[in-house]
Every structure is written in structure tokens, then in C-alpha cells.
Amino acid sequence: MIVDCHTHWGMGWEDRDQGDPTAWLEVLDRHQVDQAFLLGHYSLTQSERTTADNDRLARLRDQVPDRLVPFGTCWPHHGVRAIDEAIRCLDRLGLTGLKFHPWLQGFSLAEPVLADICALAGERGVPIIFHDGTPCYSLPEQVAGLARRFPQTRFVLGHAGLLWAWRSALAVAGLANLWTCLCGPHQRGMEILSHHAPADRLLWGSDFGFGFADPIDYRLGQFRRSRIPAALQQAILGANPQRLLRPEGALP
Ligand SMILES: [Zn+2]
Structure with a gap:
């Protein structure tokens, strides 16, 4: 079982394939994902396209519900409208969780509306994925601050600190409600994270979908070649993401 915990329905894919995931899924098939x-993707760069993009993710999921696990978004600057959209994503569209990209969406993690959304996710038992690894709004320590404030909510560091901040991701990985997606650190960084971070909250991801390139080939190959024991690799690729999605098993 391989679960890629970080992919996008990219703007280029939407413009070309108009909501048809066939070609997109062929890339996953190539790697047995x-x-x-x-x-x-549209929703992370253009606030006015967020509602339509969330709807689109739901429709894509409906075409292949056993393969696609959608995470919606909203823009905290929109205030109460953002909270309404988060509720709509979860309650009406049945999306699995929420995703935020504070760097692209341009908001601080101290934004009060975001706090309301974190509390909402905790009540609903759904995870929130954050882009992380880039200053000034997306550092692992800042996401960890939210995890400390909202212990009932599960948070995912979507990039494990990327290339430059994986040590910061490691420093906070011990928080019981924080999960770490190996999608960005170099091979040695992934190895050190795998040896020192809680093994049952590590995930793997590729960031596939932003463009037409195939980062699964690179990132899955890098992960498989790393000095991470085979049993742990298997858990990171399969059992861990499944546990993240089972609310009853997620928190201590
Ligand atoms: Zn991404």
C-alpha cells in the first residue's frame, strides 16, 4: 500500500484536462501509488477561485473515491466567510480535511480566524495540512505553536521543513498531535527524521501535480534508497496515513 500524502490538482492539469483525472492518475499508476x-492549486493562489476549486476536489473524489482523499481550503483574511467555507468543505462536500499555505495565501498563523478553524477541525476530528518550511509565515515551529494551542486537532507538516528547516521539524515532531510528511528534505534529512521522530506519525509525499513533471519518480526513489528500515518504510507509506485518517486512532 502506498499513499502519497501530498499531491495537487494543479492549475495546468485543470486547464488542460478539465476535471478529468485519467492522465493524472496514470502517473500514480506508474509508481503503484x-x-x-x-x-x-487555484485555491492556494487566487482567493476568488477557492469555492470552485473545493467543489472540483469533491467532484474528482467522486470519480475515484477509493483513490483520492481531498483537502479543501479557505482564506482566513475573509473572516466569517472563511469559517463558513471551511464548514461547507467538511459538512457539505465531505472533504477529508483542510489544507493551508500561509506563504502563498499570505496570512499569519496567529490570525484569529485560523484559530477558530483549528478548533473546528478538532471538533470535527479532521486533520489540517500546512505547507511548511518557508519564512515568514510557514515555519515548522509556527505550526507547532498551533498544535500546542489546539491539542485536540491533528496537524500535518506538509513538507517536514523542506530542505532548509527539517531540523526544526524534528525539534517539534514529538508533539502528540503533529504529523510529519517527508516531502522536501534531502535524503539524509529524511533518514535522520525517520530515526529520531516518532515513527508512527511520519508520512511520505511527492508534491506531484503542481506541474506536469513527475516528482513521484524522484521522491519515491529517494525515499526507497534511503537508509530507513524496510518495515518502517512500509509503515510510512501505508499504515501511518491510514491511521491519520482514522480519528479514533489518531490521538493518545
Ligand atoms: Zn504542495
């Missing part, structure tokens, strides 16, 4: 956490 069974399931993908699907994040938006």
Missing part, C-alpha cells in the same frame, strides 16, 4: 491526499 494507491491513494493520494489531493490538495488544490
Whole structure:
């Protein structure tokens, strides 16, 4: 079982394929990836297209519900409208969780509306994925601050600190409600994270979908070649993401 915990329905894919995931899924098939956490792209760069993009993620999921696990978004600057959209994503569209990209969407993690959304996710038992690894709004320590404030909510560091901040991701990985997606650190960084971070909350992801390139080939190959024991690799690729999605098993 392989779950890619970080993919996007990219703007280029939407413009070309108009909501048809066939070609997109062929890339997953090439690498025997069974399931993908699907994040938006239009919705992360253009606030006025967020509602339509969330709807689109739901429709994509409906075409292949066993393969696509959609995460919606909203823009905290919109105030109460953002909270309404988060509620709509979860309650009406039945999306699996929420995703935020504070760097692209341009908001601080101290934004009060975001706090309301974190509390909402905790009540609903759904995870929130954050882009992380870039200053000034997306550092692992800042996401960890939210995890400390909202212990009932599960948070995912979507990039494990990327190339430059994986040590910061490691420093906060011990928080019981924080999960770490190996999607960005170099090979040695992934190895050190795998040896020192809580093994049952590590995930793997590729960031496939932003463009037409195939980062699964690179990132899955890098992960498989790393000095991470085979049993742990298997858990990171399969059992861990499945546990993240089972609310009853997620928190201590
Ligand atoms: Zn991404």
C-alpha cells in the first residue's frame, strides 16, 4: 500500500484536462501509488477561485473515491466567510480535511480566524495540512505553536521543513498531535527524521501535480534508497496515513 500524502490538482492539469483525472492518475499508476491526499492549486493562489476549486476536489473524489482523499481550503483574511467555507468543505462536500499555505495565501498563523478553524477541525476530528518550511509565515515551529494551542486537532507538516528547516521539524515532531510528511528534505534529512521522530506519525509525499513533471519518480526513489528500515518504510507509506485518517486512532 502506498499513499502519497501530498499531491495537487494543479492549475495546468485543470486547464488542460478539465476535471478529468485519467492522465493524472496514470502517473500514480506508474509508481503503484494507491491513494493520494489531493490538495488544490487555484485555491492556494487566487482567493476568488477557492469555492470552485473545493467543489472540483469533491467532484474528482467522486470519480475515484477509493483513490483520492481531498483537502479543501479557505482564506482566513475573509473572516466569517472563511469559517463558513471551511464548514461547507467538511459538512457539505465531505472533504477529508483542510489544507493551508500561509506563504502563498499570505496570512499569519496567529490570525484569529485560523484559530477558530483549528478548533473546528478538532471538533470535527479532521486533520489540517500546512505547507511548511518557508519564512515568514510557514515555519515548522509556527505550526507547532498551533498544535500546542489546539491539542485536540491533528496537524500535518506538509513538507517536514523542506530542505532548509527539517531540523526544526524534528525539534517539534514529538508533539502528540503533529504529523510529519517527508516531502522536501534531502535524503539524509529524511533518514535522520525517520530515526529520531516518532515513527508512527511520519508520512511520505511527492508534491506531484503542481506541474506536469513527475516528482513521484524522484521522491519515491529517494525515499526507497534511503537508509530507513524496510518495515518502517512500509509503515510510512501505508499504515501511518491510514491511521491519520482514522480519528479514533489518531490521538493518545
Ligand atoms: Zn504542495
